[in-house]
Amino acid sequence: MKAAAAAYIMGAEKSERAMSNPRSANRAPASLPYLTHPLLEAVPGLVHGFGLRGWEAGDAEKAWPGFRLIELEQIHSDILRFVEAPPERRLRGDALATDRPGLLLAIRTADCLPLLIADTERRVAAAVHAGWRGTSLGIAARAVRGLGERYGSRPEALVAALGPCIGPACYEVGEDVRAEFIRAGAGTAAFVTRPADAGGPGTPGAEGAASGRKYLLDLRAANRAQLAAAGVPPAAVVDAGACTHCDARLLSYRRDRDTTARLYNVIGLRNP
Numbered sequence: 094m095k096a097a098a099a100a101y102i103m104g105a106e107k108s109e110r111a112m113s114n115p116r117s118a119n120r121a122p123a124s125l126p127y128l129t130h131p132l133l134e135a136v137p138g139l140v141h142g143f144g145l146r147g148w149e150a151g152d153a154e155k156a157w158p159g160f161r162l163i164e165l166e167q168i169h170s171d172i173l174r175f176v177e178a179p180p181e182r183r184l185r186g187d188a189l190a191t192d193r194p195g196l197l198l199a200i201r202t203a204d205c206l207p208l209l210i211a212d213t214e215r216r217v218a219a220a221v222h223a224g225w226r227g228t229s230l231g232i233a234a235r236a237v238r239g240l241g242e243r244y245g246s247r248p249e250a251l252v253a254a255l256g257p258c259i260g261p262a263c264y265e266v267g268e269d270v271r272a273e274f275i276r277a278g279a280g281t282a283a284f285v286t287r288p289a290d291a292g293g294p295g296t297p298g299a300e301g302a303a304s305g306r307k308y309l310l311d312l313r314a315a316n317r318a319q320l321a322a323a324g325v326p327p328a329a330v331v332d333a334g335a336c337t338h339c340d341a342r343l344l345s346y347r348r349d350r351d352t353t354a355r356l357y358n359v360i361g362l363r364n365p
């Protein structure tokens with residue numbers, strides 16, 4: 094069954110690939126429940142969606158009848174779980190992978206980056222939860238390595254879509270977050286120093302309280318760099334673009350502190 098209702102919606106941070114694709118024009122009505130990307134839509138047998146606000150677990154299973162939703166107990170780790178059948182209870186970790194049909198791998202987010210990965214040569218799919226901590230631990234690169242070790246996936250054959258997350262203009266963090274990246278060996282290329290008294294964009298976070306230094310963190314850039322370093326061609330990594338903090342269709346932990354709701358981001362393999 095084709096998910097015909099879905100369409101890729103451009104956000105503030107446009108990707109060249111999306112702009113060159115007429116299906117990517119920003120014309121999709123706001124009533125669509127989830128975003129997709131043409132690059133993943135083109136992979137045979139794959140289903141995926143980056144859910145908008147209010148589209149939750151039951152809705153995801155209804156969207157693709159016959160699929161079982163697999164959720165993790167997400168702990169901001171770099172733990173990748175391989176699943177062949179629905180586990181009896183939620184596994185702890187922050188990335189899911191499978192080569193079995195009928196499993197809808199789900200990552201819940203509200204500002205963190207959801208990353209959906211598929212193999213264009215083998216029937217393999219993965220979903221990754223990359224907040225700042227998981228990113229500092231290299232979870233995207235770890236997922237690419239894991240797919241290779243477990244399923245024989247070649248990085249050159251993978252495609253990946255970055256879903257909505259908090260954009261760099263809105264994601265102010267403190268020295269402690271940057272220090273964690275340095276400690277983990279993740280480097281600081283994705284941090285931009287914010288002029289101390291410029292009063293620029295961003296919501297001061299509790300993370301910054303310990304020191305005067307503030308930075309803007311670009312989760313997408315950090316994860317793109319990890320994927321590239323792991324061997325995934327840059328042209329095979331696409332971006333859903335939207336900022337969770339700016340876009341009212343999405344959920345933002347920083348903006349919506351009173352909610353425990355999360356966005357559902359899912360990927361799965363159909364029966365061959």
Ligand SMILES: [Zn+2]
Nearest residue numbers: 263336338339
């Ligand atoms: Zn924003």
